[in-house]
Amino acid sequence: MKNLILYEFGDYTTLPLDWNEIERLKTYLVEVWESRGGDFIASESADTGNYEPFFNWRGRAIQARNFVGCLTFEDLRIEIYPKLFVNQRIGSSTLIQQHLLFYLQYSRTWQLPFAWSEWDTSPADGFLAVWLGIWLQFIEHTCQSNPFWQYETQTETASVFRGRLVVNDYLKHGLSAAHWHELALQTEPFLWDNELNQLIKFVVKKISQLADNQWINQIIENILRHLRAVSDRYFDCQTCQTIRVSTSKTAYQKIINFCQIVLLNEQINEQNNSFANFSFLLPTDRIYEEFIFEFIVKYCPDWQAQAQSSSYLARSDRGGDAIFQIRTDIYLPKQKLILDTKYKIRPFPRTVGNNFGVESRDMYQMLSYGIAREAGKVILLYPAYFGQTDLESNEFTVDGGLLGANQLIIKALDIDITLPETTDWYTKMIEKIKQQLLKAII
Secondary structure (H helix, E strand, C coil), rough: EEEEECCCCCCCCCCCCCCHHHHHHHHHHHHHHHCCCCCCCCCCCCCCCCCCCEEEEEEEEECCCCCEEEECCCCEEEEEECHHHHCCCCCCCHHHHHHHHHHHCCCCCCCCCCCCHHHHCCCCCCHHHHHHHEEEEEHHHHHHHCCCCCCEEEEEEEECCEEEEEEHHHHHHHHCCCCCCCCEEEECCECCCCCCHHHHEEEEEEHHCCCHHHHHHHHHHHHHHCCCCCCCCCCCCHHHHHCCCCCCCCHHHHHHHHHHHHHHEEEEECCCEEEEEEEEEEEEHHHHHHHHHHHHHHHCHHCCCCEEEEEEEEEEECCCCCCEEEEEEEEEEECCEEEECCCCCCCCCHHHHHHHHCCCCHHHHHHHHHHHCCCCEEEEECCCCCCCCCCEEEEEECCCCCCCCEEEEEEEECCCCCCCCCCCHHHHHHHHHHHHHHHHCC
16 A cells, blocks of 8 residues: 655645556546535535546646545555644644544544543554544444343234234235235334444445554454444445434434445445445544534633634625525624634734735735624634744724724734644643634633
8 A cells, every 4th residue: 555645735745546547546436426415524515527626736736725634545554634733843643643533533523432531542554544443433432331122123924913013015925825824913112133233334344445553453353342242234325314313312323423424435346345435534624613613612611612603794784684694603692702713824024015814815804704794803714834933913903884883803813723743732732722722712
């Protein structure tokens, strides 16, 4: 397996593929994006046509765009890391993976199943192995500590009555054919060999084709040994979506969501029904937005933060209906303050000539937010790159016009969500980000 490491919007890298392989890769990426259109892991509505948002192309060379994660294509594996770490002497990709896991544990869309202290990723090599390892540990623990049994409806023919008689089937195939003793019966046995366990077994077997890590293979072997009495059955993403569990089975609902992600991002080799390609690529702008919001909810609960809170800019002259809807990333109603996450690194140097690294369209957007919400302050939160020491805060005052006698303060702020390797890294990371957020809203 050939391995490449890329960074978002880093240098173009020539792929070790011939032109036929390049075309197959492009086709696969288009299929992946089209399969995501409107689903629960798409960052935006999918464009129609021959389009994929993951890479910029220059001949056989590619540049990663705003997605991070891992892509396996035939004999090539590509890992993509956040641009916060590009060209930084971080020493090892392990620390970058640690940051990614930290952000993802706050994500509602891709929330990891364990608390930070329960993760064991030390034997993993590469982000895909880390991600799969965490989930497989969770599946193993859940299946062994809380085995899933379920009542499932079955229809069978028998001469001894039990369950419920399926009258129509009995009349059609029993009495009318002079097989009066063959009863069409419907029963609901309590099964270990149920649809959910069959799904778990199917997906874990698929993952075994991706794994080239002894640690992961051992976890897979443990799970399959536990499910050895479960039947083999084929599943696709659509079938996976039909499986339902009780609301009390939250762990198994997480496993279903994981299985759906795996099946949604695979490409099958039809000759032997094995994995041909697999992608786990996540939009970083959405990771960043969800991370900031969920962090505030957890560590600053008195702010009563609201995510994707909507309002309107105008009313129609026909009926007075509200139109031109806007959605603010984070709204703090008590402070009447808007926080907007911008997953961009402001360029240096920052001067009046380049608006201190703030794009004009972002300023216009914040102005409309402030007017619609009647907010006194809007804060743009930009992530700092790893090792950045000069964190800047720039304020802009808007007055007059639609604001009347009021003023709107728009603040552009760098926030450092990275931390070098240190003892008690997790606790220090939380405290560092929390202090920056508290300072930001003052």
